[in-house]
Amino acid sequence: MTAKHVIIDCDPGQDDFINLMLVAAAPEVFEVAAITTVAGNVPLALTTHNARLACDWAGWRQVPVYAGCPAPLMRGLATAEHVHGATGVDGLPPATPGTPLIDTHAVPAMIDALRAAEAPMTLIATGPLTNIATALIMAPDIVDGIEQIVLMGGARSAGGNITPSAEFNMAVDPHAAARVAAAGIPLVIFGLDVTHQLRMTGPRRARLRAIGTPVATVIADMLDSTANRMTFAADDGPPLHDPCTALFLIAPSLFDLVDCHLAVETDSPVTYGHTAVDIAGATGRPVNARWATAIDDEAAFACIEQRLAGLAAGAN
């Protein structure tokens, strides 16, 4: 198995951070060509800062980090400090990033990388899709350079987490999501239906902490911080949203996926950001995505635990 060349477009965000650690812990799976940041969980300056910190923790020295769009295509930016804390990575000790920021905008950087790639690349998207949509607006030919987009976003049976019917990443930039959904690129989507099945319960957080490495400890700190800040149903803990994307690329068989036509509502004040997931073919529209319906959460957590234990030696 050859490592996949990936660009990771993200808005760290605690779960983006954890996702990046999983990527770092699977170097035989991922060859990270670039990290691009977008406004989302916190404003762009913070997501960029946090992405650079994540590179430090990952032990990456060669991965370029580019800052992207500071606000959605059409709507004003909504953020989620109530989930991720004021810095976006509550639980992570403040630091000055050692990883530099490249002085090029993420969007042309992404376009150039995709055009220059020897083979189509995989995009991992764990924030609002503003950067990717903007790249498609500027240069639709990049579709040929993208093997697939593996993304966190949306909800069907789980309803929504920012409005009654929409998930955060989709609701923050529904136009970008709709643009990406219509681009003809194979999509693999991990929405709340599945991410809500992967819960970082107290016992699991304790197991992570027991690993004893700096990375595992700081992740346990982050998850404890969320668990203490927010209210979850008994026995539950914070769900792990973004790490489903890396987990899928590491171990696809952890997930059940179904073909669907995905459409994203852009305009309605009631349903903007809603993902209409047509599994049954009710709309008669063609399949444009694979939608995750279930995760083997015990096996998934075991994978996370094992990978983070393996990362211990190399990082920081």
Add this chain to the structure above:
Amino acid sequence: MTAKHVIIDCDPGQDDFINLMLVAAAPEVFEVAAITTVAGNVPLALTTHNARLACDWAGWRQVPVYAGCPAPLMRGLATAEHVHGATGVDGLPPATPGTPLIDTHAVPAMIDALRAAEAPMTLIATGPLTNIATALIMAPDIVDGIEQIVLMGGARSAGGNITPSAEFNMAVDPHAAARVAAAGIPLVIFGLDVTHQLRMTGPRRARLRAIGTPVATVIADMLDSTANRMTFAADDGPPLHDPCTALFLIAPSLFDLVDCHLAVETDSPVTYGHTAVDIAGATGRPVNARWATAIDDEAAFACIEQRLAGLAAGAN
């Protein structure tokens, strides 16, 4: 316990028919003031015909039947013969109704009844909400004459059954649903989330048939007809949508309900008819409905079985 004075607004429809039989089987619960028909599962002429047949089967002699609106407020009529058969009540033997049709439109009839009522009445609504919305448009003062509307419609975790994100009754006339939701009337809503939990499996259909009465037999015939026409997951059978409304009024404790703010999307081509069910208070808007999340389906079926057995003697 005094029987509730109810108006039943419906579009029979197999499950509307079964709901009417349950009402008939609980005369200590329901005093039926009127049945009003609306276009929905099949066109108005058929839903009206079927409602009159239902009155015959119910053994009602004094319940007035009024025909209402033949099409939704704003959209063209969509019907569901693929579910209910060409007549709307596939499985029911063709017959000429003995129950007469009153020569007054359902909407002014409903308005007059509600204004004349000694105490606020309960509306049971098992079709598109066109008639009730039109009555509210003409005479908003009838709000004072309505204790509650107990209705079948909508979906949250169940997605949709006519579009990926909308249930039939809501999608057929989303403007009417939105108008009713905004009227300030207490609503109790049974959407697909709960109706999909009440399945008429093969064994249950056999138990109904074993009752041996004409009504129970014809209901078993109807359900077998649907089971044969459509495809359901293993062990499942046709869900019973509309009968949740009568069941709730007969035995409220069968259901789990949560307070919510309900909004209905009217306009988006992607999400029209979607029910945005705000349980967590994400919108900050006031509670206007109780939303059914779960049913004790064994107890519910036992209730149906017992009630239909009791109806045997009186009907037809």
Add this chain to the structure above:
Amino acid sequence: MTAKHVIIDCDPGQDDFINLMLVAAAPEVFEVAAITTVAGNVPLALTTHNARLACDWAGWRQVPVYAGCPAPLMRGLATAEHVHGATGVDGLPPATPGTPLIDTHAVPAMIDALRAAEAPMTLIATGPLTNIATALIMAPDIVDGIEQIVLMGGARSAGGNITPSAEFNMAVDPHAAARVAAAGIPLVIFGLDVTHQLRMTGPRRARLRAIGTPVATVIADMLDSTANRMTFAADDGPPLHDPCTALFLIAPSLFDLVDCHLAVETDSPVTYGHTAVDIAGATGRPVNARWATAIDDEAAFACIEQRLAGLAAGAN
């Protein structure tokens, strides 16, 4: 020439009142079957009161007045007291109407009248179209009983008068207007493009006052009241909106009309109530209306003056 049987659906309103006086002044043109009132310029109780006063002024003894819908199909009611004064007919002396109010809702009354008519009738509509749309929702067969609807509403080159892109009657109930536009009934529409050409300048108001009859005097009072309350461009005075409908039926040659496809925007917060008037065939949609583009305003005023002079003897 036989008098046309007409139903006048209105929201008096000063210009509705003047329109009714013109109708009264042309008894060889109009046989008034009913007056139906709707909420619009002022709430329903006032428009109904004012319609009854107008019947008194018109000298009508046999014209039934029915009150209709108190609010639009979907939106909350917006009124226009800043134009018409607190009573809706500023300038008219307060009085108790001698004309009775029939105790039947305007909508079923309209339906019954149209179904019973020996020949299709003309509807004159000078308010929001709520009543007519509701009648169409309840009983679409009435289309066969309507020869045409001659209505005041909309704007194309004149922009709007309640929003930048919408005229009052359309904006108050855009859903009703869209429903009526889609009903397949021949429409003749007098929008702001043409009504803004018919200005009651100071000299014209003086000419009306010079007629000396009670009706002409009270109309002059009304127009002076508007002229004093609002600001108009130099040489202009209040436009006469609603009277274009009666004028057209009295003297069609006063107007230039073009065939068009009319669509009405219902949903957009920016353009709700906007009339998209397709004269050039850009949409490829069929002609459903005649749109007034110009009026011979000198001849029109002369007609008004002459008719009101003729009404003098009969009224009040």
Add this chain to the structure above:
Amino acid sequence: MTAKHVIIDCDPGQDDFINLMLVAAAPEVFEVAAITTVAGNVPLALTTHNARLACDWAGWRQVPVYAGCPAPLMRGLATAEHVHGATGVDGLPPATPGTPLIDTHAVPAMIDALRAAEAPMTLIATGPLTNIATALIMAPDIVDGIEQIVLMGGARSAGGNITPSAEFNMAVDPHAAARVAAAGIPLVIFGLDVTHQLRMTGPRRARLRAIGTPVATVIADMLDSTANRMTFAADDGPPLHDPCTALFLIAPSLFDLVDCHLAVETDSPVTYGHTAVDIAGATGRPVNARWATAIDDEAAFACIEQRLAGLAAGAN
């Protein structure tokens, strides 16, 4: 008077071409920093080709040309070959451009130029606003580098030219237009209301041809081509849309302008691309644009004639 540093964002287009010639003919007014092209009247490859040809005709040697976005933000591209001919510049002899195309995307080029400018620059926009909106999405800080945007687009009293209620540039990319309108940049807008007042009648086309220079002759050829291909009202000829932007910067007093709040409809199938021009303050929203209502068309044509005569010596 110092020449204004301008970036010209365009989709040539016959009238874009003529506008560029006017710019070239007023070197004391304009210092052209860049020309950026966008898909619009014809696809991007053609608008870019035509822009380079225009530079050749203008005699420009140092003006960089950058190609921009090949399609709108959200909608599929609609073009206007029925107006401009298959090449977009019908009447212009085919040629291979001497002016090179810079191998950088227009959007980052525009961002870099605006950030590097010593003083805020003027943007002249005569096509869909896709490039400018995308630049604002990527880098909202460029607002500080823009003195004003002088643009052709929209309609109020003129209705529309591609739909009943929308002008071409706005309808092709309504989202871009809405994004630009909301950016807080001073806008000066020349919509159909004013461009339809500047008609290239037969006599005027003859006067242009009589100038005798290559540029004037080819412009006369273009206008004749349009006059022959399309149908205009008697005495009219093709309107000059885009050249109003250069004319305004050359001689602002040619125009009457009013302050307004401009909003652009993005979503409605009926009104997308409609410009809601709030002159009277009906919306209560702040002034964000100056809207052209009238042109002194005789003086404007004289200006065009004189400028093109002056360009004769230098060009081609």
